[in-house]
Amino acid sequence: MPGKAVGGLKGAAVRVGTVVARSGCPPGAVRGCWTVGSHPLSLNCRPGRVLGDRREMGLLPDRAKALPPPGIVNRNSVWLGLIGWTTAVLQNGLNRRPALKAGVHRQLLFVTVGWFLGYYLTKVENYKTAKLDQEMMEYIRQHPEKKTYAEILEDFHPIH
CATH class of the missing domain: 1.20.58 (Methane Monooxygenase Hydroxylase; Chain G, domain 1)
Structure with a gap:
């Protein structure tokens, strides 16, 4: 399934159900990242937001449960x-x-x-x-x- 382009992410193609990351966040980056599953999330990349999932709702992301x-x-x-x-x-x-x-x-x-x-x-x-x-x-x-x-x-x- 080809990735759907996400508004606000220039040149990045992300599939539904994957973690949103800006183009500047390399895959596997450890710098300033928390990990959700196997996807590292840079703190600069709207952490905790997952497309097609209800975890993006609310004031607190799932990481706050830790x-x-x-x-x-x-x-x-x-x-x-x-x-x-x-x-x-x-x-x-x-x-x-x-x-x-x-x-x-x-x-x-x-x-x-x-x-x-x-x-x-x-x-x-x-x-x-x-x-x-x-x-x-x-x-x-x-x-x-x-x-x-x-x-x-x-x-x-x-x-x-």
């Missing part, structure tokens, strides 16, 4: 849960109902939704941080530290 899960109680979950509860209480107050006693089920629902969103945002934050850390470590590995002048020049001993 990270440890965040704690159930974290700052994003607490803050967004508190914002959800405050929203329910303010809605009660604006509708001239008892703020804390009316609609307790809605308050619990808003807290739960806020807590879930905070947990998911923490996962996204952890993934992006890990991705940046990997890119930085790969850059450091590719660009070894050059010698400083102190290492090149001889020690200075003044004449007395």
